[in-house]
Amino acid sequence: MQASNRFYPSFIFTLRCLFKLFLSRWSAYLTLAIIWLFSSSLHADWDQQGNFTFENRYFTSDDTYVPSFASEPQWYWSSKAGSTELAMRLFARYDDNDDERTHADIREFLITRTSGNWEFSAGVGKVFWGVTESNHLIDIINQTDLVESADGEQKLGQPMLKITTAQSWGNLDFFVLPYFRERLFPGQENPLAGPIAFTNDDSRFESGAEEKHVDVALYYNQFISYFDIGLSYFEGTNREPKAIPTVDVNGEAILLPFYDQISQTGISVQATIEAWLLKLESIYREDSLEAFSAVTVGFEYTFYAINDGPTDLGFLVEYNYDNRARATESSLQNDVFIGARFTPNDVQNTELLLGYAHDLDYDGSHLAFIEASRRLGDRFKVIVDARLFESKAIEDPLTFIENADYFSLTLEYYY
Amino acid sequence: MNIFYKACALILFLNLSVADVFANKTAEQKGLEIAIEMEKRDRGWGDVSSSISMYLKNRKGAVSERSLEIKTLEIEGDGDKSLSVFHEPRDVKGTAFLSFSHALKPDQQWLFLPALKRVKRISSSNKSGPFLGSEIAFEDMASFEIEKFKYEFLREEELDGEPCYVVKFYPQYKHSGYTHQEAWIHKNEYRPEKTDFYDRKGDLLKTLRFSGYQKYLDKFWRADSFEVVNHQTGKSTQLLWKNYVFNSGLSEKDFTQNALKRAR
Numbered sequence: 001m002q003a004s005n006r007f008y009p010s011f012i013f014t015l016r017c018l019f020k021l022f023l024s025r026w027s028a029y030l031t032l033a034i035i036w037l038f039s040s041s042l043h044a045d046w047d048q049q050g051n052f053t054f055e056n057r058y059f060t061s062d063d064t065y066v067p068s069f070a071s072e073p074q075w076y077w078s079s080k081a082g083s084t085e086l087a088m089r090l091f092a093r094y095d096d097n098d099d100e101r102t103h104a105d106i107r108e109f110l111i112t113r114t115s116g117n118w119e120f121s122a123g124v125g126k127v128f129w130g131v132t133e134s135n136h137l138i139d140i141i142n143q144t145d146l147v148e149s150a151d152g153e154q155k156l157g158q159p160m161l162k163i164t165t166a167q168s169w170g171n172l173d174f175f176v177l178p179y180f181r182e183r184l185f186p187g188q189e190n191p192l193a194g195p196i197a198f199t200n201d202d203s204r205f206e207s208g209a210e211e212k213h214v215d216v217a218l219y220y221n222q223f224i225s226y227f228d229i230g231l232s233y234f235e236g237t238n239r240e241p242k243a244i245p246t247v248d249v250n251g252e253a254i255l256l257p258f259y260d261q262i263s264q265t266g267i268s269v270q271a272t273i274e275a276w277l278l279k280l281e282s283i284y285r286e287d288s289l290e291a292f293s294a295v296t297v298g299f300e301y302t303f304y305a306i307n308d309g310p311t312d313l314g315f316l317v318e319y320n321y322d323n324r325a326r327a328t329e330s331s332l333q334n335d336v337f338i339g340a341r342f343t344p345n346d347v348q349n350t351e352l353l354l355g356y357a358h359d360l361d362y363d364g365s366h367l368a369f370i371e372a373s374r375r376l377g378d379r380f381k382v383i384v385d386a387r388l389f390e391s392k393a394i395e396d397p398l399t400f401i402e403n404a405d406y407f408s409l410t411l412e413y414y415y
Numbered sequence: 416m417n418i419f420y421k422a423c424a425l426i427l428f429l430n431l432s433v434a435d436v437f438a439n440k441t442a443e444q445k446g447l448e449i450a451i452e453m454e455k456r457d458r459g460w461g462d463v464s465s466s467i468s469m470y471l472k473n474r475k476g477a478v479s480e481r482s483l484e485i486k487t488l489e490i491e492g493d494g495d496k497s498l499s500v501f502h503e504p505r506d507v508k509g510t511a512f513l514s515f516s517h518a519l520k521p522d523q524q525w526l527f528l529p530a531l532k533r534v535k536r537i538s539s540s541n542k543s544g545p546f547l548g549s550e551i552a553f554e555d556m557a558s559f560e561i562e563k564f565k566y567e568f569l570r571e572e573e574l575d576g577e578p579c580y581v582v583k584f585y586p587q588y589k590h591s592g593y594t595h596q597e598a599w600i601h602k603n604e605y606r607p608e609k610t611d612f613y614d615r616k617g618d619l620l621k622t623l624r625f626s627g628y629q630k631y632l633d634k635f636w637r638a639d640s641f642e643v644v645n646h647q648t649g650k651s652t653q654l655l656w657k658n659y660v661f662n663s664g665l666s667e668k669d670f671t672q673n674a675l676k677r678a679r
Binding site for chain 1: 471480503504508509521523531533534535536537538540541544545589590592614615616668671672677679
């Protein structure tokens with residue numbers, strides 16, 4: 001692959017890089033400007049909400065504090081009868097250290113028309129499938145905004161046409177996804193990028209249509225007494241890129257993301273019995289090189305009203321398994337996750353989640369995190385996050401971010 | 416003689432216990448009859464939507480506000496279906512809650528988290544948990560079904576000049592935070608005026624007062640205000656109901672997971 005890269009005209013590559021860099025930074029600023037203009041000129045019919053976020057991350061490896069600022073405004077309009085609605089959600093972040101993290105995105109711009117048991121949507125949307133907490137195997141519609149958060153929970157808006165029907169036999173969603181969003185990776189200066197960073201400026205595709213390949217997906221879900229069941233099928237561009245190691249124009253080692261074509265069948269089941277949530281997610285995927293399956297199975301049990309007080313304490317245990325031959329592509333190939341959730345149910349909505357993941361194949365690989373949040377007054381919220389990584393096995397992808405331990409303190413203002 | 420005394424004692428004992436059983440049965444019977452009448456008079460409203468404002472006051476008097484919209488669909492022969500959407504505080508705006516309540520079977524409940532667009536089926540075992548951090552528990556907001564309680568009629572009593580039955584309610588569903596409740600039920604209108612809640616130790620926990628009753632569709636009484644005072648913590652919650660709209664044509668399709676995702 002390195003050989004083919006040598007023939008790639010380097011001046012075009014440089015131009016493309018510059019253009020993309022310019023685009024990502026200036027689109028962020030432009031979006032912030034539009035946000036301000038838009039919010040002041042909207043008619044009263046529009047329902048508005050959103051937040052401003054000030055974050056400070058401390059990376060232990062290089063003893064640096066990285067301040068960053070973000071805004072996520074939302075607008076919503078619906079016709080009088082409620083049969084037509086338009087939902088918009090924009091996002092923009094400025095990061096003082098990582099140019100790639102200074103980015104903007106249309107998270108949602110979706111028009112939906114409802115008629116009886118049918119729903120028709122077009123635009124940019126966000127969809128979530130699944131039941132488990134430590135891994136989201138079946139969730140595939142939206143690309144991960146990895147630059148936004150290391151846990152992969154943040155997603156990019158996905159252009160889509162969607163038809164939904166709710167029948168007595170269940171809900172059925174049909175998706176046509178006409179444009180593919182590439183994964184956003186942290187820049188080289190960000191410890192979370194690892195020693196060899198993925199580039200955001202040069203991607204390779206299996207399909208000749210590249211990002212214009214039209215993907216399709218189908219999702220069925222139904223609940224029967226204690227059970228909630230989801231069945232999914234996806235055919236199109238893999239959201240999870242393979243890595244092509246190469247060197248950039250400066251001679252530095254980088255990884256090119258390669259997006260192949262896949263088909264993926266998924267199932268999710270949750271049984272909700274008293275204070276037990278029993279969960280299962282599994283996929284079978286055929287990509288350009290192999291067919292494999294993966295599963296996440298586990299439970300969550302909550303002790304409600306401890307000592308007859310308002311406090312709840314929940315415990316989570318999940319096991320992740322993935323049998324793809326190239327082990328380096330998944331860090332959750334044989335891993336156990338345990339977590340504890342502390343909810344005092346107070347007026348300030350305090351929440352605390354502790355998590356620990358342990359790799360059963362590579363004994364020295366662990367990940368631990370704390371997520372704590374509390375509302376201050378009516379409009380502010382403070383969030384404390386800590387993530388600690390450790391890996392001694394070069395085969396485990398976790399190795400790449402071993403030195404990215406961080407603590408973050410975030411203050412959010414909601415309107 | 417010995418035998419005679421024993422026989423007398425036995426007869427006395429039996430008599431007493433028979434009388435006891437009889438007296439209890441009447442109190443139970445009467446309590447049940449009041450509950451049945453109360454349930455019967457509140458049948459046939461179809462669907463209703465309204466806005467709720469809540470004011471949570473701590474012991475020092477600091478107030479925190481909540482607001483939400485709630486839609487409810489009456490289901491014949493089962494518990495109601497309801498869909499709530501939170502508006503205040505702003506950090507939870509758009510969070511929505513779908514509940515299919517049942518008399519003794521566990522309720523089915525789903526939560527929609529708008530930031531992740533995730534629908535989560537949640538356990539309904541947290542019946543005694545505080546609703547949005549308030550003094551109102553989830554079970555206090557649940558729809559009233561006869562089978563949920565056993566009843567005991569206590570007495571007739573005037574409350575603020577209104578004639579009331581005082582009836583004990585013993586929860587029969589699992590995970591209740593109460594040993595029992597004592598409800599003052601209006602003798603003519605069969606609507607609750609006041610409820611005292613007793614915790615799992617049997618101590619008085621809180622008092623709920625209903626006020627501002629209005630009649631809708633010429634038949635159904637709805638209170639404009641619920642006020643709960645927790646006697647053990649000194650905290651209180653006032654819940655105001657606004658904009659009651661009955662029979663707006665809601666149906667089962669407005670209470671699905673798709674409707675939950677669309678709720679604003």
